Amino acid sequence: MTGKLFAIGTGPGSSDLITVRAARLLANLDVLYAPAGRRGGDSLALSIVREYLTDHVVIKERHFPMSTHEDEKESIWDTVAEEIRQDVDAGKQVGFITLGDAMLFSTWVFLLERLQGRIPLEVIPGVTSFACIASRAVFPLAMEQQTMAVVSCTAPEPELEQALQQHDCIVMMKVYGRFSQVKALLARHHLLPNALLMSEASLPNEQCFRQLHEIGDDVALPYFSTILVNKQWLAAEPQTV
Amino acid sequence: MTGKLFAIGTGPGSSDLITVRAARLLANLDVLYAPAGRRGGDSLALSIVREYLTDHVVIKERHFPMSTHEDEKESIWDTVAEEIRQDVDAGKQVGFITLGDAMLFSTWVFLLERLQGRIPLEVIPGVTSFACIASRAVFPLAMEQQTMAVVSCTAPEPELEQALQQHDCIVMMKVYGRFSQVKALLARHHLLPNALLMSEASLPNEQCFRQLHEIGDDVALPYFSTILVNKQWLAAEPQTV
Structure with missing residues (x-):
């Protein structure tokens, strides 16, 4: 099977404000990248989608700092982009979740800049806040x-x-x-x-x-x-x- | 049962880009108001939601002209608002569907102006075009x-x-x-x-x-x-x- 990345807008917060397309895709993922939550709990994005995931999905929480040095931020995006590329190259169905809509004021675009043209990818829109x-x-x-x-x-x-x-x-x-x-x-x-x-x-x-x-x-x-x-x-x- | 109006954003066009909340609500409606289609077929909004409807829902297609005299438009909105109010007062679960998001460049607001404060209503957001x-x-x-x-x-x-x-x-x-x-x-x-x-x-x-x-x-x-x-x-x- 050919690997692919799906960047999925989760909508604003309530689990049932995700699209039907996103809900179905989430149930078919091998790997899900999610922003890391604070204090050990789920991030909001992960809590929104959790009910749609299957037992076999591997959840990879990654911490994206909001306000550190530019260099540190760049390096984290580079690292996560490389991890995602490897999972997709290995033939996996990979998800990346982002709050609200995926293309509107979304940090997902920092990954897109690094991955576009290098792996098959698709973006699933969501309800904006x-x-x-x-x-x-x-x-x-x-x-x-x-x-x-x-x-x-x-x-x-x-x-x-x-x-x-x-x-x-x-x-x-x-x-x-x-x-x-x-x-x-x-x-x-x-x-x-x-x-x-x-x-x-x-x-x-x-x-x-x-x-x-x-x-x-x-x-x-x-x-x-x-x-x-x-x-x-x-x-x-x-x-x- | 208390009647209620749900104004539902259908998303941009594909049936699976509707929210999970909208899909579930559509399955529980007694009456659905939809813009009338051209040439006898479904309107785009109606074609998006049709797969989520049950057999018992009564579909009321209404024609909303785009470019007639202001007076004629006003009178049509008045008439449809009154029909909806009567259905809600009769205890029915009533839907009104609108393309994209329900509150962003949506003609649904012409009905809202006439119905707000008069009947229980709730708006379900959608993915904007x-x-x-x-x-x-x-x-x-x-x-x-x-x-x-x-x-x-x-x-x-x-x-x-x-x-x-x-x-x-x-x-x-x-x-x-x-x-x-x-x-x-x-x-x-x-x-x-x-x-x-x-x-x-x-x-x-x-x-x-x-x-x-x-x-x-x-x-x-x-x-x-x-x-x-x-x-x-x-x-x-x-x-x-």
């Missing part, structure tokens, strides 16, 4: 001729400001650790009533904040926190039925 | 601190131009009927080598064009055609294995 947040909060994103920007709050503030000025809808990822600055920016543009924040969408601890002006600047937000802005829609809870 | 295209073409979208814009080619040209100038990645939807103008715009910004066009992603007739400068201005593109631009990535086919 911001689509999940919009659904869970029943808060629509762009429609018709409107435009949408997706930005990371780690970007320079003038870029965030430009996106807020020019687009109808703005997805602001990685709010963690930057809430007070982002809140001040939204307030300056009179967009607080049009913004909501969701943490850990589709997970048991999902939290949705619809009144951002009421949240203190020193709030301790979970790591997976995103703000959605829609200039044509109010974030306030609709009347209940 | 542009995430699917990025995966199928193995062409990544934004990473890390990069920013991405999602625009419709029906928007005024200055808006498209601004998006091309200011973002690292740009998703250009609804290219159909506007290819020559969009191609000229990309050429003016020297972005043709960084752009690819995909039609009918994940469907049997999927087509991917990686050399946009080679496509004639008068090409007959399928209706579902989208251009992805990534300033840090070349669209040319990678070396094969």
Whole structure:
């Protein structure tokens, strides 16, 4: 059998928000590469897919540091890419799982850069976190001729400001650790009533904040926190039925 | 049993790119509202979900015109919203299917505006077309601190131009009927080598064009055609294995 790598988007967090195609592929893997979890437990990506795996799959957890020296990061990606290449060359069906969608703000691309053209590979898309947040909060994103920007709050503030000025809808990822600055920016543009924040969408601890002006600047937000802005829609809870 | 409406994103086209949650919900519906197909056949959304439906579900196809007078459109949305409300009030589990994701450039929002706060409802996210295209073409979208814009080619040209100038990645939807103008715009910004066009992603007739400068201005593109631009990535086919 010819080996192949499948890069699989796991969706935002709940196991049943993975695609049917991903679920079926996971059941046929020989080897699964997964980001290593913290404190000995499963990573979120691994916990999402665990129910679809068979007993015979070999799980290879690998630690991808977030904020070390560039050289160290490069060297880790090189090493994992080489391991994957060897497994595929040995004829194995190999999976690599990545949160959300596989091609949108995904670190999987660091492996892709090293493996494309060298081994057979296929990418399986997933539900992005911001689509999940919009659904869970029943808060629509762009429609018709409107435009949408997706930005990371780690970007320079003038870029965030430009996106807020020019687009109808703005997805602001990685709010963690930057809430007070982002809140001040939204307030300056009179967009607080049009913004909501969701943490850990589709997970048991999902939290949705619809009144951002009421949240203190020193709030301790979970790591997976995103703000959605829609200039044509109010974030306030609709009347209940 | 209490009635409820489920607005379900079907994903981009292939039946197995629907979420596991959507597949399970579809099997439990009493009534399914679907856009009417052309020429008597199923609509694409209905063809995607048909394999997950049970025999007892009542399928109510409704025609949503794309380009008639505003008044006529409004009246059709009013009528369908009222039908759905009656089914939910009668205690039924009601589905409404919409291509791609349910909250991103989705006409479902016209029904949501009419039904929110009046009936119990839940939205199930789906894989967006542009995430699917990025995966199928193995062409990544934004990473890390990069920013991405999602625009419709029906928007005024200055808006498209601004998006091309200011973002690292740009998703250009609804290219159909506007290819020559969009191609000229990309050429003016020297972005043709960084752009690819995909039609009918994940469907049997999927087509991917990686050399946009080679496509004639008068090409007959399928209706579902989208251009992805990534300033840090070349669209040319990678070396094969």
